[in-house]
Amino acid sequence: MAATVTRPALMPDGTDREFRVFVHELLAFADRLTSVRAGFAARIGLPGAAYTLLIALARLEAEAPGIAALAAHLHVSTAFVTTEMARLQRLGFVQKRPHPSDGRRVVLSVTPAGRAALARLAPVQAPVNDALFAALDADDFRRLATLLPRMVADGDAALALIEREDAA
Incomplete structure (x- = not known):
């Protein structure tokens, strides 16, 4: 695969x-x-x-x-x-x-x-x-809280790629 x-x-x-x-x-x-x-x-x-x-x-x-x-x-x-x-x-x-x-x-x-x-x-x-x-300690929580907004933005970019592919 x-x-x-x-x-x-x-x-x-x-x-x-x-x-x-x-x-x-x-x-x-x-x-x-x-x-x-x-x-x-x-x-x-x-x-x-x-x-x-x-x-x-x-x-x-x-x-x-x-x-x-x-x-x-x-x-x-x-x-x-x-x-x-x-x-x-x-x-x-x-x-x-x-x-x-x-x-x-x-x-x-x-x-x-x-x-x-x-x-x-x-x-x-x-x-x-x-x-x-x-499962999260304080450091894990802070790291995840910092990463998630970036991951949401990346998710928006990924959705835009799918939409462009669907439109093509």
Whole structure:
């Protein structure tokens, strides 16, 4: 079988075997991470994506983020954020108001109901997250936290390559 990578850094033994194992382990972890997110979300009656937006907004709220800022933070489209925010608004978890100095923008905030829902999760989140990332010590965590944004950007570049191939 042809190698699935060509970069020597990804082929320490001259083959793509370790790389393939790495990708499969990464996919397995991603599945578990998605399942944990779904578990948290279900506890407050949300789909996983809406939960991600709600918790991200709660963490960024002091910065008065709008749709574009939240989309950039989560590496998703503004259309996706708009759709999910409408859902969260209907559920009473999020409030939208006009930006005080730019009428084209909105400022998003978590409502008291949204805060209460997230507070109900706190006793579950800490032990679950501790277990999910138990393999990481402080140095591992910092290194991974530094690498992941670069890997997301690399993922965007890889998707662009696939899209170019599909268009050809």
